[in-house]
Structures are given as structure tokens and as C-alpha cells.
Amino acid sequence: MRIMLQMKEAKAGRTTPEMEYVAKKEQVSVDIIRKGIANGRIVIFKSTTSNANPLGIGEGLSVKINSNIGASQKVYDIQQEIKKAEISVQYGADTVMDLTSGPTEQGIRDVRKAVLGHIEVPLGTVPMYQIALRSIEKSGGIINMTEDDMFSVVEEQAKEGVDFFTIHAGVTKNLAEYIKKNPRYMGIVSRGGTITAVWTLENDQENPFYANYDYLLEMAQNYDFSLSLGDGFRPGCIFDSTDYPQVQELLTLSRLVKRAQEKNIQVICEGPGHVPAHQIAENMRLQKSLTNGAPFYVLGPLVTDIAPGYDHIVGAIGGVIAGMNGVDYLCYVTPSEHLGLPNLDEVKEGVIAFKIAAHAIDLTRNWEVASQWDRKMDRARKDLDWNEQIKIAIDPEKARRIRERDGPIERNEPCTMCGSLCAIKILEDSIKKDDEKELSE
Amino acid sequence: MRIMLQMKEAKAGRTTPEMEYVAKKEQVSVDIIRKGIANGRIVIFKSTTSNANPLGIGEGLSVKINSNIGASQKVYDIQQEIKKAEISVQYGADTVMDLTSGPTEQGIRDVRKAVLGHIEVPLGTVPMYQIALRSIEKSGGIINMTEDDMFSVVEEQAKEGVDFFTIHAGVTKNLAEYIKKNPRYMGIVSRGGTITAVWTLENDQENPFYANYDYLLEMAQNYDFSLSLGDGFRPGCIFDSTDYPQVQELLTLSRLVKRAQEKNIQVICEGPGHVPAHQIAENMRLQKSLTNGAPFYVLGPLVTDIAPGYDHIVGAIGGVIAGMNGVDYLCYVTPSEHLGLPNLDEVKEGVIAFKIAAHAIDLTRNWEVASQWDRKMDRARKDLDWNEQIKIAIDPEKARRIRERDGPIERNEPCTMCGSLCAIKILEDSIKKDDEKELSE
Numbered sequence: 001m002r003i004m005l006q007m008k009e010a011k012a013g014r015t016t017p018e019m020e021y022v023a024k025k026e027q028v029s030v031d032i033i034r035k036g037i038a039n040g041r042i043v044i045f046k047s048t049t050s051n052a053n054p055l056g057i058g059e060g061l062s063v064k065i066n067s068n069i070g071a072s073q074k075v076y077d078i079q080q081e082i083k084k085a086e087i088s089v090q091y092g093a094d095t096v097m098d099l100t101s102g103p104t105e106q107g108i109r110d111v112r113k114a115v116l117g118h119i120e121v122p123l124g125t126v127p128m129y130q131i132a133l134r135s136i137e138k139s140g141g142i143i144n145m146t147e148d149d150m151f152s153v154v155e156e157q158a159k160e161g162v163d164f165f166t167i168h169a170g171v172t173k174n175l176a177e178y179i180k181k182n183p184r185y186m187g188i189v190s191r192g193g194t195i196t197a198v199w200t201l202e203n204d205q206e207n208p209f210y211a212n213y214d215y216l217l218e219m220a221q222n223y224d225f226s227l228s229l230g231d232g233f234r235p236g237c238i239f240d241s242t243d244y245p246q247v248q249e250l251l252t253l254s255r256l257v258k259r260a261q262e263k264n265i266q267v268i269c270e271g272p273g274h275v276p277a278h279q280i281a282e283n284m285r286l287q288k289s290l291t292n293g294a295p296f297y298v299l300g301p302l303v304t305d306i307a308p309g310y311d312h313i314v315g316a317i318g319g320v321i322a323g324m325n326g327v328d329y330l331c332y333v334t335p336s337e338h339l340g341l342p343n344l345d346e347v348k349e350g351v352i353a354f355k356i357a358a359h360a361i362d363l364t365r366n367w368e369v370a371s372q373w374d375r376k377m378d379r380a381r382k383d384l385d386w387n388e389q390i391k392i393a394i395d396p397e398k399a400r401r402i403r404e405r406d407g408p409i410e411r412n413e414p415c416t417m418c419g420s421l422c423a424i425k426i427l428e429d430s431i432k433k434d435d436e437k438e439l440s441e
Numbered sequence: 442m443r444i445m446l447q448m449k450e451a452k453a454g455r456t457t458p459e460m461e462y463v464a465k466k467e468q469v470s471v472d473i474i475r476k477g478i479a480n481g482r483i484v485i486f487k488s489t490t491s492n493a494n495p496l497g498i499g500e501g502l503s504v505k506i507n508s509n510i511g512a513s514q515k516v517y518d519i520q521q522e523i524k525k526a527e528i529s530v531q532y533g534a535d536t537v538m539d540l541t542s543g544p545t546e547q548g549i550r551d552v553r554k555a556v557l558g559h560i561e562v563p564l565g566t567v568p569m570y571q572i573a574l575r576s577i578e579k580s581g582g583i584i585n586m587t588e589d590d591m592f593s594v595v596e597e598q599a600k601e602g603v604d605f606f607t608i609h610a611g612v613t614k615n616l617a618e619y620i621k622k623n624p625r626y627m628g629i630v631s632r633g634g635t636i637t638a639v640w641t642l643e644n645d646q647e648n649p650f651y652a653n654y655d656y657l658l659e660m661a662q663n664y665d666f667s668l669s670l671g672d673g674f675r676p677g678c679i680f681d682s683t684d685y686p687q688v689q690e691l692l693t694l695s696r697l698v699k700r701a702q703e704k705n706i707q708v709i710c711e712g713p714g715h716v717p718a719h720q721i722a723e724n725m726r727l728q729k730s731l732t733n734g735a736p737f738y739v740l741g742p743l744v745t746d747i748a749p750g751y752d753h754i755v756g757a758i759g760g761v762i763a764g765m766n767g768v769d770y771l772c773y774v775t776p777s778e779h780l781g782l783p784n785l786d787e788v789k790e791g792v793i794a795f796k797i798a799a800h801a802i803d804l805t806r807n808w809e810v811a812s813q814w815d816r817k818m819d820r821a822r823k824d825l826d827w828n829e830q831i832k833i834a835i836d837p838e839k840a841r842r843i844r845e846r847d848g849p850i851e852r853n854e855p856c857t858m859c860g861s862l863c864a865i866k867i868l869e870d871s872i873k874k875d876d877e878k879e880l881s882e
Binding site: 072073074075101102103129132136142180185186187188189190191193194195197198201202236237238239276277278303304305306307308309310312313314316317320321324335336338339340341343346352353356357359360361363364367371373374375377378381382389390392393394395398399402403405406407415416417418419420421422423424426427428430431 | 513514515516542543544570573577583621626627628629630631632634635636638639642643677678679680717718719744745746747748749750751753754755757758761762765776777779780781782784787793794797798800801802804805808812814815816818819822823830831833834835836839840843844846847848856857858859860861862863864865867868869871872
């Protein structure tokens, strides 16, 4: 297998087929893509072992969304997870992350392999879950996991074709100690972050992904997988937002971004989390400034904590505000966030809410290209062409269900909302009458 | 009946029981309320005939949301509309507008009377629907409606206890002619706006609500109802946003706001509509500047046109961005917008999406007061106290349904998402173990 590092090629001024592919898809010149990769502001997700279509993320490109799928210790059904991955892609997910966290190490492998065989978008994982399960099975507890477990799980997954990894390399022992001594409102809510923090504290050792980051970068060079630097200390509630541990970790991540780029490893940064709306802009700008514009990937953000059951809406709101301040990539949140593992319907709802958010952001950045979708819808609306409206809608099935609920669709007839008081119809009829009057005169 | 104009009292420096009530509810001093009313930046919805609890809207107060209910020509069921009003209030609607538009004038009256008897929040209407139905029944067409019909319907409704009226007084004949000659992408989408515009064109007469605006103000003085100046030419798609007719109408409305305030009539301004995210700030600031800070009431705004079935999400996104730029009052949008009359579930979904939006805005403005709700939730989350989380949630029923889907709730046990990898649990157990170690040493 020929290893070709996109970033190395870009820095050397060479164009790869992956750059060509992304340029065409994004409707921008390949120069923009190549320069963006060279200076770290664009990444292409596509490891050398992957069968996915290359995906560009970053400055000047359309906003991307990720769907998290994966079974858990308590709910495990491989077929269901494959369906979640498929429905995610159907409704617009640009990437899928398999976050399966149990019930066994083999169970985690099995879902990943099944999902890899069913989607053509890049796949990401959080290797720490498999590492944790291996450690529990081998030695009875998470705190016994070894450095060798950590790196060998990453390599195992890289070989299989995973395109990007969330690595909590910014979870340092120092900062874990700080949080222990200075409790936050919600502590640590990132699973990978907590596992790592507790491991460093109980073993009195530095986080191997931080201490031996260069080894991780070497491994990345062998597969050209991308790094998504996880924010292990992201705020878990709006009261912890933009606090010391969050910003201190971001500072650490910014150094790790630079080190990755120096080794030609493509890297993105993960961000919060729970952030009230008025703090989103500063968070986005701070990250962009510290990382010299590296692609930024946020979870939501969630602008309030009061709405379990509706966190897809809460997150889509935060996502658009983040996007208006530079974010490149949104991780979806489903209605079941904070309550349980999402089912198929909730995965679909999460993807659609975030696809709406991403599209709303694209309209603010690249009006001519992005608004083509809206233009088609508006033409069909003006024509009262219901079948066309439904066809174009983000969720044709739901649009049809609502539209047909109170009777069959008739073209050029108003819906049940307005009837004969339909504004479009009244104006249209008045203009038509006028035209006829003029013709007969 | 003693007529007391809130604005007249406020200008004279006198405090009314309604001001006291609002001040207490908003946790602000009554001085703030009185001064806000005196300078037109706050209104209290509460006509002299109304049984509603007074409601303050405007600068320095919490953001309010409105739920539109009402039967249509095609779907008419009074009991259903009462239920929609009740469920709206249950989930946080601060006002209800009854937009019943048929099937007969009497049908419109019947819903209004039924709803008035079932809610304690202020009720608003768009009198033009009843006016149009009366005209159709009396003389076979909307264009035959008379000036007398218009004002007498407003008075009839004012007598019954309606608190505020959407009046499309800014729909001038000039501007209607302009739109006819210079077609917009989506024409006119406000029903009241289209009816009025077509009437002015076909009758070659000025809009009576504009021409005889002083008469409307006199009537308002008799009941102290509030005016909500409708934006008849609001953009009906993102391509018409912030265009000539929209801004020209806003200029007209700003003059009408001033004239109302001079006569001690409390007045708010209605705003768009379909507005891409990057145009929301300028729209909000323009309105506030032109009207000297009069309360602003927006419909959404909707930041994209691609998502029929999900316009509650699209509108909640726009609503928060509008709120971050000064909006005071959000009119909800339901999932069935652009497709049909909403059913009960969709009304509930719309109210919740906009309650989330309003709360997210309140957090940006009045952190100490607004965040108390989030604080309770976060405490329960940290404690893994599921029953408390569900109780506090914006929709306890939905939160419980998701949480209990895969098994019964056990206090202090992780949910099906994370199982033993629960971040909160891992950190808590680690700290507990440490504490025990310290105790035993």
C-alpha cells in the first residue's frame, strides 16, 4: 500500500486525487483545497486504508455534520446500528462516528466492522471505549489499562479503515488534579476524558496520548488518519462554560495541533459542549485564533440545560450561532441526549436538525451555491406544487404525512391552513383577473 | 367600566395594579415597568374588557412567546382549538392568538368565545379574517368588504375581551401597486396583508386602517387594547428578505408606532418572516432604531426554506439569533407550517421549541434569574437523580418516555447511553474511593 500524506503533498504544492475530488464536490478550485490543507485550515478525512469517499472540512467549505451511532453495554443490536448509520447518511450526515461502548471488546469490534461495510462516508471512533473494555476484561478495571493497550487499539482500528480518531490528548495529569482540587459544577462529562483523567490520577502517571504524542503522530503517518483532538474537559453544563479547565485544555490542544501539522498529520479540534448563546462567539474565535484556523468541530453547542427530549433543537440553535462565528463541523445531538441511547427515529431527528443548522450556516457563507435548494422549494411553493415541495423537502416522508393528513393533495389548491384565504392564491387570482381584463379591453 | 390607559398613567408617573403585577412577575422594580411603558419600550397586554392576567413585553423583561391556534375553513373543531390553547399555556405560551379563518363568520366568533373562556393569558386576533368572512357572506367576495365592516369587527372583538390586534395598517395602496409592478419572488404571504393589498388595488382606495388610523386609535382608547402592527409585506422566502417592500412598510409602521404612542395606545411591531441568519441582526436593529425601541414581535424568523415538517426548529434557530439582537416576543412556528393546519401534537412541539428559544435568550440577558431553571436540572444530573431531572424538564412526559424505554429508572444508576462508562459515575466513584482511602489512613 502506497502511503501518501495529504498534508505533505499539499505543502509541496502537489495535488492529489482526493484534493481534486473534494474541490469538485465543494465547487471551489483545487488551489483553495491544496492551500487550505497546507496551512492546516482544511482537512480531508480519508485514511489510506479507508474505502470512504474523501471529505473536506474547513475554511471556505460547506459545513459538515456528524452522526454518532453505536451500541452500548445495555442496548446492543448490530443490525440496529447499521440502520442508524444508513439513515444518518440518507438524511445528510457527512461522517459517522461509531461510539459503541460495550458490552465487550469483541462487541465493539463487531459493530465497527459491520458499519464500515455499510457506509461510504468517513468513519470516526473514540478508541478509548475499546481500550477501556479491553482493560476491564483483561484486568478487571479501567485503571489497569496500559499504554500498550491504548496505542495498539488505535492501530488495530486504523488498519481496519477508520478515518479519524477522537483522542483526548489534552487531558493532562496536572489539569485532572486541578479539577479534583477545584470541583466544577458538573465535573467531567466526556467519557474518554473521565477515563483518562481518573487513570492519570490513580496511576500517578501522565496521559500516554499526551506524553507519547509523537508516537501517535508516527502511527498517523503510517495511515494518514486524521486526529480529532477531543475536549475531555468540555463543560457539562452551562455553569462550567468557558471556565479554567476548558480554556487551559484548549491551550494545550493548540500546541498539539501545531505539532501534528509539523508532522503532516491533518488535525481538527473538538469544542464544547454546553455553552450559553452569548458565550459561543468568543469560544469559536478563541479556538480559531489559538489554532491558526484549524477546523473546529463542536458538539451542539447546547445553549440551555432544561430540555432533555429536545436537545437536538437546543444543539441546532447553538450550532448555527457557532457557525456564524466560524465553526466548520457540527456533531449532532439527538432528542435522547442525557436520557439514553438514541433509537432509529431519534438518530434521524438529530441528523435532520443539524442538517438544517449546517444549511442555515452555509446560506450565510456561500449564498449562491447554498440557496439553490431554497430556490427550488420557493418556486414550488409559489406554484402551489405540493408534490414538488415534498420531493425537495429535507424529509419528504414527514412533509407528505402532514400535508395529506386532512385530505389528498390537489395541485394549485391551498392547504388546510388558509383555504380560500391563501395569500398566494388571492394575489395570484387578482393578478390573473387583471390580466384577463386587460386582454379583453 | 372605568377606562384606564396604562400608557397615560405611566406618562403621568402613576403606577397601576397591572404595572405592579408585571413588575412582581418579572422580578424588576415597578419604576422600570412604568418608565418602559411611558417611553413605549414596554407594553402591558390587558385590555379593559379582558379577564387575562396582565403580561409585560419589552426591554428588560423576559422574552415572551405566542402560540397561534384557530380552526380553518377545512378543519373546524372547537374542542380541538380549546385543547390547543390549553396545551399552549401548559407548555409555556405567554399569549395565544386565535387565527380562526372560517368556515363562517359565526364559526370564527364561536372559537374565539370558547377560547376566551378557557385561558388566562392575553388573547390576540387578526380581525381581517372575520372581516373577510363577513364580506364573503354578505356580498360574495373579499373585495366588497367595507370600511364599516373593518372597524366594527375590531370593536366587536374588543368588547369581548381581546387584548391585542394584528392590524395591517402599513399595507398602503402605493406599496401594493409597487409590488404588483415589481414582482417579488414570493409575492405577499401574509393573509391579512394580501387581502388588504388586493382590496386597495381592486377598489382603487387607500387601506382604511391606514387612512383612518386615528379612528382605530380612538377605539383603542376606549378599551386599552394593544396594537400589533402587522407586517403585511414580510418576506415569504429568504430571497425576498430585507427588500424594498419590507423595509418601506417598516418605515410606515415606525410612523404609526409614534402616532399610537402619542395617543397613549400601547403598540408593538411585527417583523419577518423568512430571513437568512446573517440578515437577522440588521433587521432587528433597524426596527428598534426606527421605532425608538418599541417591542418587536417576530415570526420565527425562518433561516431557511428547505425544511417543511421542521419549521419549528428552523424558527427557533432564527428566534434565538433575533433575541440576541433585541427581539422581545417570538411567535411560534409549528412543524406543519407551509403544509397544513397544526394538530395538537404540533402545537405542543411548536410551543416547546420556542420556549427553549426564549429561555436561551433570557440566559443571555438576565443570567441570575433565568439560569435558576438550568441550575436545578444540573444538580439533578450530577446526582443521577432521574425523577428530579424528568420533573424539571421542559416536557416531563417525553423525557420519561425516552428514559424508561429500555428499562426502569434506578436512582444513581447510569442511563443506557454510557452504562459503566458513565463519566459522572466514574469520576464520582474515583473521588469516593480516594476519600475512603484518606479516611482509613
